[in-house]
Amino acid sequence: MQTKKNNSIFNKPYYEARAKVFKALGHPTRLLFADHLARGEKCVCELQVLVHADMSTVSKHLTVMREAGIVSMEKRGSNVYYALKMECLAGFLACLDQVLGTQA
Amino acid sequence: MQTKKNNSIFNKPYYEARAKVFKALGHPTRLLFADHLARGEKCVCELQVLVHADMSTVSKHLTVMREAGIVSMEKRGSNVYYALKMECLAGFLACLDQVLGTQA
């Protein structure tokens, strides 16, 4: 059981933390990664082939996502595997599609 | 009835449109606005008093949100009223709170 959370207008750090999550998803490459990671963990190299970007660029995108708190990383062997820590993304994306669809 | 949408990995413009929505919510001020607008339309002046920003800054934030497709604007008298066009935000925010909460 939890005590009531203070997510009010005046809780600035909380708004910042949430905005950070949106910002982390606010780039086509990172949103693509999130979408893929929603179907299971992937190593950096697997994500890299999805976009035509430098490995270092991919790594930095993943760092942004990790610092926002939406992915976890685990090193296994010589690979690093990333996983999405957010089950509700798919639902929200579906809703987004409706919003964006109706204005086309 | 609609034909099947092509939201695949390879549909770049679609990812960009969705990322634009996340980016529009990826700023504390704009997320605060969205949160308030979720409870009903507000005029620019009402939003302005919530943050300690210049009126022109507020107006530009609202433009970003409008161009992402998540708010509508309506001019009535000398005021402009903005409204959120996304009912699913509250649910997603609640989920976010869980994700962010568990790592505190």
Place this chain on the structure above:
DNA sequence: AAAACATTTGGCTTTTTGGCCAAACAACAA
């Protein structure tokens, strides 16, 4: 018409972000 109010637009500066390269690390293979 002039003044007052609400909002947007243009211009400008500072800060942040994105992307590439090269270098550093870490794990594994030869």
Place this chain on the structure above:
DNA sequence: TTGTTGTTTGGCCAAAAAGCCAAATGTTTT
């Protein structure tokens, strides 16, 4: 050990975003 592969880090530069001021626009009031 040396080499090879996978990943991160640091540095740099170009592009985009944020915020302020001043000016323009549109509406209502006097």
